[in-house]
Amino acid sequence: MSTFPIYRPRRLRANENLRRLVRETELSVNDLIYPMFVVHGNDTATEISAMPGCYQYTVDRLVPAAKELATLGIPGTILFGVPASKDPLGTEAYAEDGIIQQAVRAIKDTVPDLLVITDVCLCEYTDHGHCGVIEANEVQNDPTLELLVKESLTHARAGADVIAPSDMMDGRIGAIRDALDENGYQNIPIMAYAAKYASAFYGPFREAAESAPQFGDRRSYQMDPANAEEALREVALDIQEGADILMVKPALPYLDVIHRVKTEFQVPVAAYNVSGEYAMIKAAAQNGWIDEKRVALEALTSIKRAGADMILTYFAKSVVEWI
Numbered sequence: 001m002s003t004f005p006i007y008r009p010r011r012l013r014a015n016e017n018l019r020r021l022v023r024e025t026e027l028s029v030n031d032l033i034y035p036m037f038v039v040h041g042n043d044t045a046t047e048i049s050a051m052p053g054c055y056q057y058t059v060d061r062l063v064p065a066a067k068e069l070a071t072l073g074i075p076g077t078i079l080f081g082v083p084a085s086k087d088p089l090g091t092e093a094y095a096e097d098g099i100i101q102q103a104v105r106a107i108k109d110t111v112p113d114l115l116v117i118t119d120v121c122l123c124e125y126t127d128h129g130h131c132g133v134i135e136a137n138e139v140q141n142d143p144t145l146e147l148l149v150k151e152s153l154t155h156a157r158a159g160a161d162v163i164a165p166s167d168m169m170d171g172r173i174g175a176i177r178d179a180l181d182e183n184g185y186q187n188i189p190i191m192a193y194a195a196k197y198a199s200a201f202y203g204p205f206r207e208a209a210e211s212a213p214q215f216g217d218r219r220s221y222q223m224d225p226a227n228a229e230e231a232l233r234e235v236a237l238d239i240q241e242g243a244d245i246l247m248v249k250p251a252l253p254y255l256d257v258i259h260r261v262k263t264e265f266q267v268p269v270a271a272y273n274v275s276g277e278y279a280m281i282k283a284a285a286q287n288g289w290i291d292e293k294r295v296a297l298e299a300l301t302s303i304k305r306a307g308a309d310m311i312l313t314y315f316a317k318s319v320v321e322w323i
C-alpha cells in the first residue's frame with residue numbers, strides 16, 4: 001500500500017456520497033429482532049421503569065404491538081413471559097395454555113408474517129428464579145433438560161417459528177433438537193444462546209421479566225465474562241448438537257467474542273444487545289449527556305461490524321424510524 005502523500009485516507013471521507021460508496025457496514029431493518037414481554041391480564045401495557053419505551057403487555061395489547069413490528073418491516077420478535085404464579089419447577093413454562101403459548105397463538109393468528117421466536121428458559125417461572133431444577137441448593141443439569149424439552153414442544157405446538165434456549169444447561173440443544181424432530185418439527189430452527197455470559201447487564205430485564213434469582217447468582221451455568229476460548233467451545237458444541245443460529249450475549253462488551261465466533265465458524269450469528277446496554281444509553285440521553293440516536297446507531301453498527309448477522313435489540317423500532 002502506498003503511503004502519504006500519495007495515499008491520503010481523507011480523500012474518500014470528503015463528502016457523504018463518497019462515504020456512502022466506501023461504507024463497509026450497513027445497519028438495516030433486516031437485521032433486527034425486537035424483544036417483547038407478555039403478562040396475564042387484560043388491556044394493560046406497563047412501562048418497564050429501567051427500560052423506557054418497553055412494556056409488559058397483556059396478550060390483547062401484545063397483538064397490536066406485533067402488528068406494528070410487521071408494519072415497520074421488522075422480521076421478528078422474541079417473546080418473554082411472566083407467569084400467573086411461580087413454583088419450584090416452573091410449571092407454567094411448559095403449560096399448553098401458559099402465557100407464552102397463548103401469546104404465540106394470538107400473534108400467529110393475526111400477524112402470521114411476523115417471525116415469532118420464543119425464549120426457552122425456566123427463570124421467569126421458578127419461585128427461586130434460577131434457570132433450572134434446584135436440588136441441594138444447586139441447579140441440576142439433566143433433570144432440567146426434560147423440562148426445557150417439554151417447554152420447547154409446547155412452544156412449537158403453539159406455532160413458534162424459532163426456539164431460542166437461553167438457560168445454558170449442557171446438552172440442551174441436542175435434547176431439544178431430538179424432541180422437535182421426533183414430533184414432526186424438523187423445520188423449526190434453533191437459535192442457541194450459545195455464549196451467554198453471567199452479566200450484570202441483565203439487571204433491567206430481570207425487572208421486566210420478574211426473574212431475578214432469589215439466592216446466589218447464575219455463575220454456575222452462565223459463562224465467566226473473562227473467557228473467550230470457552231465461548232468458542234460452547235459454540236462448537238451447540239453447532240454439533242444442531243443449533244442453526246448461534247448467539248453471543250450481551251453484545252457490546254463482547255464484540256471480540258462475536259468476531260471470533262463469526263471468523264472461526266462462518267455460521268449465522270445473533271448478538272443480544274441486552275437490557276442494560278439499552279438502559280445506559282436511554283438514561284444518558286434522558287440526562288442530555290449523549291445523543292440517543294447517534295449513540296444507538298453507532299453501537300448497533302459496531303455489533304454488525306464485529307460479525308453479527310442479526311441483533312436482538314430494544315432499539316429495533318427506533319432504528320427503523322432513524323434509518
Ligand code: PBG
Pocket residue numbers: 119121123131166167201202203204205206218273274275276
Ligand atoms: C433468561 C434470559 C435473560 C435474558 C434473556 N433471557 C436473563 C438472565 O439470564 O438472567 C436477558 C436479556 C436482557 O437483559 O435484555 N434466562
